Amino acid sequence: MLRRLAALPKGRRSLSSTSKSAKMGSLMVDPPSPQGVSFSVKTALHGDITSHRSQRASHTHAAMHTLVPNTHLDTSLPIPVRKYLQSYGLTPPRVESYETQKARCLGQLALKTTDIDRFLYLSALRKNNVHLFYRLMTDHLRELTPMIYTPVVGEACQRWSEIYQQAEGMYLSFEDRGHLASIIQNWPQPNVEITVITDGSRILGLGDLGVNGMGIPIGKLALYTACAGIRPECTLPLTVDLGTSNKAFQEDPLYMGSRRDKVTAQEEQEFLDELMMALKERWPAIVIQFEDWKNPFPSLARYRDDYAMFNDDIQGTGAVIMGGIIGAVKQSGISPRDHRAVFLGSGSAGVGVAKQIVAYFMHEGLTEDEARSCFYLVDSKGLVTSDRGDKLADHKIYFSRNDNDGQQFKSLEEVMEHVKPTIIMGLSTIGGAFTPELLTKMGQWNKHPIIFPLSNPSSKSECTFEEAIKYTDGRALFASGSPFPPYTFTSSTGETKTLRPGQGNNMYVFPGIGLGTILSRAIQVTDNMVYASGESLSTALTQEEINMACLYPEITRIREVSVRVTRFVIRAAQKDNVDRLHHLREMDDEQLEEWIRSKMYDPHAETKNLEAEVKEMARELASESSRL
Ligand SMILES: NC(=O)c1ccc[n+]([C@@H]2O[C@H](COP(=O)([O-])OP(=O)(O)OC[C@H]3O[C@@H](n4cnc5c(N)ncnc54)[C@H](O)[C@@H]3O)[C@@H](O)[C@H]2O)c1
Numbered sequence: 001m002l003r004r005l006a007a008l009p010k011g012r013r014s015l016s017s018t019s020k021s022a023k024m025g026s027l028m029v030d031p032p033s034p035q036g037v038s039f040s041v042k043t044a045l046h047g048d049i050t051s052h053r054s055q056r057a058s059h060t061h062a063a064m065h066t067l068v069p070n071t072h073l074d075t076s077l078p079i080p081v082r083k084y085l086q087s088y089g090l091t092p093p094r095v096e097s098y099e100t101q102k103a104r105c106l107g108q109l110a111l112k113t114t115d116i117d118r119f120l121y122l123s124a125l126r127k128n129n130v131h132l133f134y135r136l137m138t139d140h141l142r143e144l145t146p147m148i149y150t151p152v153v154g155e156a157c158q159r160w161s162e163i164y165q166q167a168e169g170m171y172l173s174f175e176d177r178g179h180l181a182s183i184i185q186n187w188p189q190p191n192v193e194i195t196v197i198t199d200g201s202r203i204l205g206l207g208d209l210g211v212n213g214m215g216i217p218i219g220k221l222a223l224y225t226a227c228a229g230i231r232p233e234c235t236l237p238l239t240v241d242l243g244t245s246n247k248a249f250q251e252d253p254l255y256m257g258s259r260r261d262k263v264t265a266q267e268e269q270e271f272l273d274e275l276m277m278a279l280k281e282r283w284p285a286i287v288i289q290f291e292d293w294k295n296p297f298p299s300l301a302r303y304r305d306d307y308a309m310f311n312d313d314i315q316g317t318g319a320v321i322m323g324g325i326i327g328a329v330k331q332s333g334i335s336p337r338d339h340r341a342v343f344l345g346s347g348s349a350g351v352g353v354a355k356q357i358v359a360y361f362m363h364e365g366l367t368e369d370e371a372r373s374c375f376y377l378v379d380s381k382g383l384v385t386s387d388r389g390d391k392l393a394d395h396k397i398y399f400s401r402n403d404n405d406g407q408q409f410k411s412l413e414e415v416m417e418h419v420k421p422t423i424i425m426g427l428s429t430i431g432g433a434f435t436p437e438l439l440t441k442m443g444q445w446n447k448h449p450i451i452f453p454l455s456n457p458s459s460k461s462e463c464t465f466e467e468a469i470k471y472t473d474g475r476a477l478f479a480s481g482s483p484f485p486p487y488t489f490t491s492s493t494g495e496t497k498t499l500r501p502g503q504g505n506n507m508y509v510f511p512g513i514g515l516g517t518i519l520s521r522a523i524q525v526t527d528n529m530v531y532a533s534g535e536s537l538s539t540a541l542t543q544e545e546i547n548m549a550c551l552y553p554e555i556t557r558i559r560e561v562s563v564r565v566t567r568f569v570i571r572a573a574q575k576d577n578v579d580r581l582h583h584l585r586e587m588d589d590e591q592l593e594e595w596i597r598s599k600m601y602d603p604h605a606e607t608k609n610l611e612a613e614v615k616e617m618a619r620e621l622a623s624e625s626s627r628l
C-alpha cells in the first residue's frame, strides 16, 4: 500500500482514487507521466516499508495533506479513521453526518448579510474542507453558483485587493520571464489536468481589473469540479500580471499587482510563448483555457494547433449560444435563412457567437455567404460596414456589411429600424441597452422575438428577464448571461404564467469541453469539438423541458448535461483524429457515457473512499507486522 502511495503522483490523481476499482478509477488512467513529481509526497513516502507505524501514518497524512489539504479534518470521519490518521483530537469529538454538516453551513450562509460575505464564506470552506464545499455546491447549484461565479464573482474581482484573505492559484509576472518553468515547479500539486488563465484585462463586462481578475480562474475551475467532476487538486487557476490599464488600481496601495502599464502585444506574445511551453513541459497533457483577455484572437490562432487549448469567451460562448439558438430558431417557426440577427457588441464574444451560428446555419443547408448575411454586428461606432471610414479590427472584417448603399447607422435604434431583426444579442457590456422601446418593437415585429442579453454580470445585462417578458407580452424567447429570477406574468389575453429564464452562459459547455479533452487525451481542441459541445446541449433537454419551451437544461442537472457534452466532444475528437485514448472508440455511446461518469470526482464518495483506504492500510500494516 505504501509503495502504491509513493507511486501515486506519477500515475494516479489522489489518495482515495488509488484503491478504487477500474470502474471508479481516476481520470489519469494511462496518462503520459507528469514531469514534476511532488517533492513532499515523493520524499515523504518513498517507502521504507519497515518503518514505525506512527511514521507511516504521518506519511500517509502528509500525502493527503499535499494532495487534498485538510481531508483528515472532516468532522464526518469515523473515530478509528481519525486515530489512524493521527487527526483524533484535532476536531470536535462527535462524528457528524453530511446532513448535519450541511445544516451548519447553510445556517452560517444565512447569517451573512452581503453577497461578498457569502463569497468569502464559501471560499474559506473550499480551502478548509474541499469535499464538503463540493458536496454543498453539487446539492445547491442553483442557489450557490451565483455566489461563486457570475454575478458575485464580478464584485469580488472589483474588490479583490480589499477582500483578499488567502492564497489560491498561481500568479506569474512579466518580470518573471525567463524563469517561468522553474516558478511553475512551485505549484505543489503533481497532476494538473487543466488550467484557466487570465491576464485580467477584460473581466466580465467590468473592464481591466489586472490581477484582481484571479476570481475568474478560481470560479471557472470550481465549476469544472462541481459540474464536470474534475478533481479539485487537478485544477490550476492562473493569473498573469502583464500590467494593467486600470489607473485607479495602479494608485491603490492595496492593489497586489505591478504598477506598470499593460505590456505591448509583442511582449505579451513572447511571455505567453514561454508560459505555454513551461506548462506543457511540466504537465504534457494539460488542457489550457484562456479566459477574459481583452484581445484573445491572436493567442487562439497562435497556440491552438500545438496545445490542447481553447478560448472560452470566443469558442465556449459561441457553442453555448448556438446550443440555445437551435431550440429558439425551431420555436420561432422561422427558417434559418429568414432570420436577421442584430448583435450589440462585436468583440470576442460577439464574433465568436456569430461565427458559431453561421456554422449551424450552414449545417442547416445555407451557403456560407447566405448564413453570414443574416448577421448585423454593431460596435461602439454603429453598424460594422466595410465603408464606415475607420480601420476595422481584423476579427470584425468577416461580418462587415457591404449592402448599406453608403449609408451608416450610428445607433442601435437606427440599426434596428433598418434591419427589423428577428434576433437581438447583447454582448456589449452596456447594461440596459435593450430599452423598453426596442423590446416593444421586437414584440411588434415578431411573433416570438429571440432576445439574448448576454453581458455579465447582471448589472451589465442589456435587459432583465422581466423587461423582455413584459414588453413583448410574454412572447420572447429569452436567455441571459447571468441568472435572473422567475417572473410571473399575465398576458394581454389574461393568461397568468410563471416563466423561468434560460441562462445562456458558457458554464453549460466549458466543463464538458475540458473533460472531453482530458479524457480522450486530445492533442488539440478542434472546431468540431467546440461545435459538438453546443450541438449536444440541444439533445440534453428532457421531454418536460422541451414541453416548457426551455432553451437550456435545468441547471440542477448540469452534471448529467456535462456527461452528454463530454461524450459529444470525445466523439468529435475521434472523428478529427486528435484523440489519443483509442480504446474509447470501441465503446458505444451508452458505454462511453457510463465510463465518463465513472471518471468524475464525486465529493459525496470521498469520505467513504478515505475510510476504505484506511481500512485497507490497517489490514496491510497488520499483516506486515505479523511477518516481521
Ligand atoms: N454569456 C456568456 O457566456 C458570455 C461569454 C463571454 C462574454 N460575455 C459577456 O459579453 C460581454 C462582452 O465580452 P467580449 O469578450 O466580447 O468583450 P470585448 O471587449 O471583446 O467586446 C465588447 C464589444 O462591445 C462593444 N461596445 C462597447 N460599448 C458599446 C456601445 N456603447 N455600443 C455598442 N457596442 C459597444 C465594443 O465595441 C466591443 O465590440 C461581457 O460583458 C462579457 O461578460 C458573456
Ligand SMILES: O=C(O)C[C@H](O)C(=O)O
Pocket: 149, 150, 203, 204, 205, 292, 312, 313, 455, 456, 481, 505, 506
Ligand atoms: O464568466 C462568465 O460568466 C461568462 C463569460 O465567460 C464572461 O466572460 O462573461
Ligand SMILES: [Mg+2]
Pocket: 204, 291, 292, 312, 313
Ligand atoms: Mg469569460
